[in-house]
Amino acid sequence: MEEGKMDENEWGYHGEGNKSLVVAHAQRCVVLRFLKFPPNRKKTSEEIFQHLQNIVDFGKNVMKEFLGENYVHCGEVIQLPLEFVKQLCLKIQSERPESRCDKDLDTLSGYAMCLPNLTRLQTYRFAEHRPILCVEIKPKCGFIPFSSDVTHEMKHKVCRYCMHQHLKVATGKWRQISRYCPLDLYSGNKQRMHFALKSLLQEAQNNLKIFKNGELIYGCKDARSPVADWSELAHHLKPFFFPSNGLASGPHCTRAVIRELVHVITRVLLSGSDKGRAGTLRLGLGPQGPRVCEASPFSRSLRCQGKNTPERSGLPKGCLLYKTLQVQMLDLLDIEGLYPLYNRVERYLEEFPEERKTLQIDGPYDEAFYQKLLDLSTEDDGTVAFALTKVQQYRVAMTAKDCSIMIALSPCLQDASSDQRPVVPSSRSRFAFSVSVLDLDLKPYESIPHQYKLDGKIVNYYSKTVCAKDNAVMSTRFKESEDCTLVLHKV
Numbered sequence: 001m002e003e004g005k006m007d008e009n010e011w012g013y014h015g016e017g018n019k020s021l022v023v024a025h026a027q028r029c030v031v032l033r034f035l036k037f038p039p040n041r042k043k044t045s046e047e048i049f050q051h052l053q054n055i056v057d058f059g060k061n062v063m064k065e066f067l068g069e070n071y072v073h074c075g076e077v078i079q080l081p082l083e084f085v086k087q088l089c090l091k092i093q094s095e096r097p098e099s100r101c102d103k104d105l106d107t108l109s110g111y112a113m114c115l116p117n118l119t120r121l122q123t124y125r126f127a128e129h130r131p132i133l134c135v136e137i138k139p140k141c142g143f144i145p146f147s148s149d150v151t152h153e154m155k156h157k158v159c160r161y162c163m164h165q166h167l168k169v170a171t172g173k174w175r176q177i178s179r180y181c182p183l184d185l186y187s188g189n190k191q192r193m194h195f196a197l198k199s200l201l202q203e204a205q206n207n208l209k210i211f212k213n214g215e216l217i218y219g220c221k222d223a224r225s226p227v228a229d230w231s232e233l234a235h236h237l238k239p240f241f242f243p244s245n246g247l248a249s250g251p252h253c254t255r256a257v258i259r260e261l262v263h264v265i266t267r268v269l270l271s272g273s274d275k276g277r278a279g280t281l282r283l284g285l286g287p288q289g290p291r292v293c294e295a296s297p298f299s300r301s302l303r304c305q306g307k308n309t310p311e312r313s314g315l316p317k318g319c320l321l322y323k324t325l326q327v328q329m330l331d332l333l334d335i336e337g338l339y340p341l342y343n344r345v346e347r348y349l350e351e352f353p354e355e356r357k358t359l360q361i362d363g364p365y366d367e368a369f370y371q372k373l374l375d376l377s378t379e380d381d382g383t384v385a386f387a388l389t390k391v392q393q394y395r396v397a398m399t400a401k402d403c404s405i406m407i408a409l410s411p412c413l414q415d416a417s418s419d420q421r422p423v424v425p426s427s428r429s430r431f432a433f434s435v436s437v438l439d440l441d442l443k444p445y446e447s448i449p450h451q452y453k454l455d456g457k458i459v460n461y462y463s464k465t466v467c468a469k470d471n472a473v474m475s476t477r478f479k480e481s482e483d484c485t486l487v488l489h490k491v
């Protein structure tokens with residue numbers, strides 16, 4: 001990229017999250033990722049450069065090691081002309097969703113990350129002329145805490161995502177409760193995964209986006225977004241899944257197309273396509289905790305039918321979901337067990353503030369940082385070193401709980417080679433595919449007290465409202481059956 005000759009007209013708004021905003025090049029397969037900040041909380045250029053460099057280093061030295069070379073794209077930090085950034089910011093402002101405008105794009109430092117555009121397969125520099133479909137999933141936390149430090153019994157039964165849904169709807173973030181449960185997606189059980197993906201398609205929130213040739217065609221910006229339209233989605237997808245037949249339109253066609261999509265995504269998610277360094281994942285955390293979430297409509301319906309809970313995770317070890325789950329499980333103690341350890345580190349830092357650097361709280365995220373993460377002991381010897389290791393593992397786990405997976409699918413001819421990319425078949429076509437992971441920014445040390453408070457809020461809200469309602473329903477049913485018994489007695 002020739003940073004000196006940048007023209008804002010060649011770039012377009014692509015998307016944003018809570019902390020960064022992404023613009024995509026119209027022809028080349030690259031994106032620029034800028035940091036965002038609340039107004040009046042600007043950082044110096046040097047701080048922004050360091051922040052971005054830390055993101056790159058963390059990707060290279062930690063996440064590539066855990067998740068595998070092929071899945072992680074670290075990009076590079078680049079310096080852009082300030083005039084270009086200012087003009088770009090003005091150009092894209094009208095396309096930003098209102099709910100994200102509480103933060104401003106950083107136009108002062110001139111630094112950004114340059115990354116491959118993952119919605120257009122991994123061709124990096126130039127767009128392929130083949131059509132490309134890309135599904136982005138933010139799967140969230142795929143396990144129920146197994147730590148003995150958990151005090152709320154509910155946390156051993158219902159996963160955080162399902163509990164959090166109720167708070168999100170109550171605060172107006174989303175319109176309705178999703179039927180998606182991360183434990184279904186991470187189960188490795190095809191039926192449960194199909195259910196999870198269909199649920200995401202029904203209520204995408206910020207957990208699912210679909211791009212066609214790099215353009216967003218399906219996804220939800222906020223609670224005001226229009227209700228998802230499956231027939232419109234099927235219209236976009238039909239040429240990919242039924243390329244040469246005249247499948248009639250209408251609800252039958254829509255269902256067939258959605259089914260194909262769900263099946264292909266499941267296959268891709270279960271594939272172990274990482275041909276990078278063997279044995280990258282050195283965690284080896286075994287399956288722990290309950291294998292189903294009691295709030296998942298899938299497991300609820302199984303229970304109602306008197307069926308057993310499904311098999312424990314059958315995720316193949318090479319697949320990205322398995323690896324992501326392993327990194328998430330570095331949260332060995334749960335925030336309830338972690339918070340006192342965070343306080344221990346805090347007390348130490350209050351006494352020895354100059355030690356912050358040695359403890360690598362704000363980086364560098366190098367090989368030494370990575371090596372310390374591999375210590376999975378939970379035996380607290382009362383030291384700051386132990387507390388620090390658990391704090392750093394927690395930050396990494398939280399990062400993996402909030403990352404997204406990008407699946408790019410490009411149709412290939414029945415017997416043509418796919419440039420050595422793996423291929424997934426559907427009923428009527430085949431796709432060369434790639435899987436990548438994005439948003440691997442290490443969660444800040446400072447966010448731990450917020451996590452602790454939020455955790456309590458989520459559980460308390462769920463327990464008070466949902467469980468109270470469930471109990472009311474149960475007692476009504478109980479009352480009904482008592483009434484019934486009385487009637488029977490009378491007879």
Ligand SMILES: O=P(O)(O)O[C@@H]1[C@@H](OP(=O)(O)O)[C@H](OP(=O)(O)O)[C@H](O)[C@H](OP(=O)(O)O)[C@H]1OP(=O)(O)O
Pocket residue numbers: 017018019206398401402443447
């Ligand atoms: O706490 P959660 O689970 O709500 O996750 C936050 C996400 O909300 P979600 O539940 O996915 O809608 C939230 O996503 P949205 O802004 O809601 O799209 C962010 O990803 C946030 O991360 P960060 O503070 O920007 O680093 C996420 O915060 P972290 O907890 O990962 O730091």
Ligand SMILES: Nc1ncnc2c1ncn2[C@@H]1O[C@H](COP(=O)(O)OP(=O)(O)OP(=O)(O)O)[C@@H](O)[C@H]1O
Pocket residue numbers: 014015016017018019020021022031033115116117118119136209402404438439441
């Ligand atoms: N390399 C990439 N290629 C294509 N699209 C990307 C890329 N990186 C990010 N995006 C798009 O931009 C969106 C926002 O990026 P990202 O998730 O990194 O933002 P964030 O602010 O860090 O998110 P969060 O809200 O989780 O903190 C993503 O959801 C994705 O659609």
